[in-house]
Amino acid sequence: MSAELRITLAGAERVVAAGTTAGDALEADGRTVIAARVNGELRDLAHVLADGDVVEPVEIGSDDGRAILRHSTAHVLAQAVQELFPEAKLGIGPPVENGFYYDFDVKQPFHPDDLKRIEKRMREIVKQGQTFARRPVSDEQARRELAAEPYKLELIGLKGGAAEEESVEVGAGQLTIYDNLDPKTGELCWKDLCRGPHLPSTRAIPAFKLMRTGGAYWRGSEKNPQLQRIYGTAWESRERQDEYLHLLEEAEKRDHRKLGAELDLFSFPPELGSGLPVFHPKGGIIRKEMEDYMRRRQAEAGYEFVNTPHITKSQLFETSGHLPWYADDMFPPFELDGTEYRVKPMNCPMHNLIFRARGRSYRELPLRLCEFGTVYRYEKSGVVHGLTRVRGMTQDDSHIYCTKEQMGGEIKSLLAFVLSVLRDFGLSEFYLELSTRDDSDKFIGDPADWAEATEALRQAAEESGLELKDDPGGAAFYGPKISVQAKDAIGRTWQLSTIQLDFNQPKRFELEYQAADGSRQTPVMIHRALFGSIERFLGVLVEHYAGAFPPWLAPVQVVGIPIADAHVPYLQDVAKKLREHGIRVEVDASDDRMQKKIRNAQKAKVPYMLLAGDEDMAGGAVSFRYRSGQQKNGVPIDAAVAEIVDAVARRVQV
Structure with a gap:
């Protein structure tokens, strides 16, 4: 060994004595710099350097x-x-x-x-x-x-x-x-x-x-x-x-399993089995609002709604390529009329059959099919977790069939659409993750197709202006994907929407369209799940809002609280005006004292309370109490109704 070594440290070449350790070269104190990256590999500070090594510090907070x-x-x-x-x-x-x-x-x-x-x-x-x-x-x-x-x-x-x-x-x-x-x-x-x-x-x-x-x-x-x-x-x-x-x-306070029970949203009856939730009326209202919103947004964006069955012959998943890769994640097969069937774990093969049902022209593309499709996956009991990891889930699933020339523009518009929807649900901090193939044998298809698909996704992600992180080896077996990672109110990151490119299933199903020149071409298939699943997204929203949903999503948007029994009919008339505008309202006519009624509404995280006494009745008004505890007295009924209707329409948080 020579008496001295030439190493690269902090971008500059340095000369150090033979036998120098990474720690000595970095002059680490062991409390801040705790290791070194030598030629790209993590090493202990005691690692002895060789001539030509490139040395970088690893700080304890990285x-x-x-x-x-x-x-x-x-x-x-x-x-x-x-x-x-x-x-x-x-x-x-x-x-x-x-x-x-x-x-x-x-x-x-x-x-x-x-x-x-x-x-x-x-x-x-x-x-x-x-x-x-x-x-x-x-x-x-x-x-x-x-x-x-x-x-x-x-x-x-x-x-x-x-x-x-x-x-x-x-x-x-x-x-x-x-x-x-x-x-x-x-x-x-x-x-x-x-x-x-x-x-x-x-x-x-x-x-x-x-x-x-x-x-x-x-x-x-x-x-x-x-x-x-x-x-x-x-x-x-x-x-x-x-x-x-x-x-x-x-996070424990916001646990959606605890809040789901307290707010009477959903439950997990043991009689049904692990990972199979049921939604109670209040949870059903939230689901309906989510679905209605998505149906409207997708209709505006040119999607066409389809429906597919819950079971199918197993052969369908042989054709799609899923069965050899995901059999362990499917429920076991069962036999009917001498044929093996399965409950479906995904919707895409059935959407391929809809595309293939008749001849298609380039004039129909991009063809955007969407479905609220319930699927079933055999998650191991150890990973089933509330609504965020279930065995039966409903996906807001869509599959877009387009030409290669349309692919880039479609991905960009899809990503903008996804982010717009998530913002409407109150999420605002995002980064993107690009999942690609690696050198393992768990991926199928032409590497050239993969490279083209990956580049299209990367370009769309970079143009979004959001931070982009690479996830080598994290792609689906049939193609790369972008996933939107969203931060919730307490800074946790959730993987939500995904956009996946697929050149393989269209080939396996022999999907074709007639191009402008009369030739038969294979479309590109884009998989898009915006919520991931309604169950999981609802679980995320419960924790994001700690159960205090914005007025447009709240199961009960308004509670009328009479000061005395004599004020109940007055508030029922107010409730009727609200219902005429589609507002979900209840009047608490129970025997509880007024303060107990207020506490009950606060515990149920109702956005608005309308209180009424003699003065309110005389003035044709209500006392307007917000979930935060803030209160306005003597608000005219029409003004109170208008404020609530406006807040719901604009999806504001109170």
Whole structure:
């Protein structure tokens, strides 16, 4: 090795001594810069540089930095567990969004008091400042050192082919073990099979908290043993962690499952089965408003409504190409008259049959078909979650058939249409994600078609002016897609609308149109689901608004509250005027006192309360009380009606 090295740091070439580590080159203090990116690969600060290396700092608050912080904290968790529960066998411990987890095989499930003991021991390890030391090992050496860890031995056997979530443990290259060393004596405190990188020491963990426990099947298969999973979170500062914990508290208050029950919107009867919700009258009103709105907007945009059945012969999904790829996500087949049938998991193959039902001319294109189609998907019980992950869902599904020349313009107008609709529902912060194919074998079709489709989507996305993020490998098997990611009122991101390009299904169904020159051409197919599903979008809206829907969506828009029984007929006349304008109004004629009636309306998150007493009756007015608690007295009836009707028409929030 030469006495000096030439490296590139901060865009400029520097000369450093041979044997210089990434940490020395970056002059990191271990609290802000916690790792390095060397020639594009994440490395520990202890990584020794080679001549010509390009070195970039990884700060603890960056996406990569947080992942390394959380991965390192997962190791501290596993060390603490094995010190307190020596019989515990190690599963895997990756970083995940906003936190980390580690799986353990233990005789008894962890108790909340166990979490307190574990967290206390973790804090002692952090305070001790144990160093993370990377050590390359051969496969055989790893097996010897980890002979008491059956799950680690299994991962070694899967080397190079492990699932994505296990990539923190093993990869295609040489195995490595990370030793946790006593900073004073250098003695081994604990070790784990891991690819890294890690923090320089445990003392570089500024803030963490254990959150909860749960069961998890080893490697995600119900055929494997069920392990105990401990979840935690870790952040670059205590302030940032406090912000996150506050967000969780707010999210819990907004949980659509809780609010759905409190507001009498929907339920999940166990008699129906997991992931199969029913909508109560008030939830049905919201769904109807959503559907009516979309029917009007789509009719204005030139869509044509179709309807398709819930079941079909299985062969249809062989033709579309779905069955070989998504059979595990479909409900099992059943036999009728000697033929195998399935409930449909998607609408697009049936829309293809509608296109193919007769000859088509280029003059009909773009042909925009849409349907509120209910589909069924066999989601695993562990991922079913309220309305946001169901087994039976209704999609506002549309498929656009167009020429290649029309494709770019159609995508741009579609994206503008999607964003306009989402804004009408009160969402305003977006970014886009472009999902493309990778080199795996899970995609079908001509790579040239994929390239053309991807470029058309990218161009439309860039022209939208929104931030665009790449999602390599995230495309559907038949084509690339743009997904709209929307932020809700508390800053969480939800994937909502998708626009997917498909050159493959039109070919598989032999779809054709007659071009202007008389030739037969294959159309391009664009899949568009604006809500994703009505169920999921409604769940998102419940949480976005914390159940306090804007007047146009609120199940009950107005409640009339009489000060005394004598004022009930007066308010019923006011209610009649409102109903003539399509306003959903109730008059509370119960025996409750007025203040209790107001509290009931507030609890039900009704946008408007109209109160009436003797003075109001004498003046032909009402006292106008808003959901916020603000009140206006002596408002003439016609003015009150006009204000409510206007707010509903303009879809304002109160």
